[in-house]
Amino acid sequence: MRKVKLLLTFTLAIVSIFFLVGCNILDGLVKDNGGETPLSQILNRNTSSDDTVAVITNPEQGEQTVKLYFADKNGELLIEESRTIPKTLSLARETVNQWLLGPSGATDSYPVVNPQTTLKDIAIKNGIAIVDLSKEFLQPYSNVAAETALYGLVNTLTQFATVEIVTIRVEGQEIKTYRSLSTDNLRYRADIVGYSAGSSVDKTNKPIEAADESSVDNADSHNDSSTADSATASPSAINLFGS
Structure with a gap:
């Protein structure tokens, strides 16, 4: 019985590690694409403000x-x-x-x-x-x-x-x-x-x-x-x- 509990605990730990690593990888991909997705919001990580493109408008001709x-x-x-x-x-x-x-x-x-x-x-x-x-x-x-x-x-x-x-x-x-x-x-x-x-x-x-x-x-x-x-x-x- 003790062996079963240890095996179950070990298995849950391995799954948790893979889950966290996978999320970090996905979030890195999201940031590389220069956008903001629900995944990055969940992890409270916003894309850099440097990715913002300013819109330049020409003044109306007089x-x-x-x-x-x-x-x-x-x-x-x-x-x-x-x-x-x-x-x-x-x-x-x-x-x-x-x-x-x-x-x-x-x-x-x-x-x-x-x-x-x-x-x-x-x-x-x-x-x-x-x-x-x-x-x-x-x-x-x-x-x-x-x-x-x-x-x-x-x-x-x-x-x-x-x-x-x-x-x-x-x-x-x-x-x-x-x-x-x-x-x-x-x-x-x-x-x-x-x-x-x-x-x-x-x-x-x-x-x-x-x-x-x-x-x-x-x-x-x-x-x-x-x-x-x-x-x-x-x-x-x-x-x-x-x-």
Whole structure:
């Protein structure tokens, strides 16, 4: 009888040892897999916090509302349209590209230049915006007057705090006239603006900062006309790049 008890005790001890060893092995496998299971919870062993993978989210891209100037149905006055575009380091460049795309269609305004016109380059320096456009810019479009087309571009660019004067190039060559109109000292003109279309126009006239585009021959600072006086002032009275 004593031998039977000893044998039973020995057998239970062996079974207990194998059970505990097996649990430790299984729990080690669980930890190697980087997860947490009921087994590890029972044994009060949690996986390492180093296994946690952080989730990185990108911030939402901001937006900017700009003003684009198009023609009225008679092609004689400018219609101001507000458009919201993604913020970009090249805000002036994107604004001109949006202007070349034409009106949104939600307003009673019309394109002022040939839709095939493309922006080749743009630079802003010392208050002067130098814009290089394709040859289609010189072509009359629909019933739009030359003055309306020219100042559609000028007024669109001079909304920026860093632009007082606009100089225009076509296919890399500076033009002195645009369909018989002088292109010297092109500044914002309020008298040619008919009305504002769209309810999102910024009524405060807060200056918008445009990125300093460094191309177009580094903006050719030979345009000394930036210091010339003009009877019609631009709404952008602040020059962040100095004179």
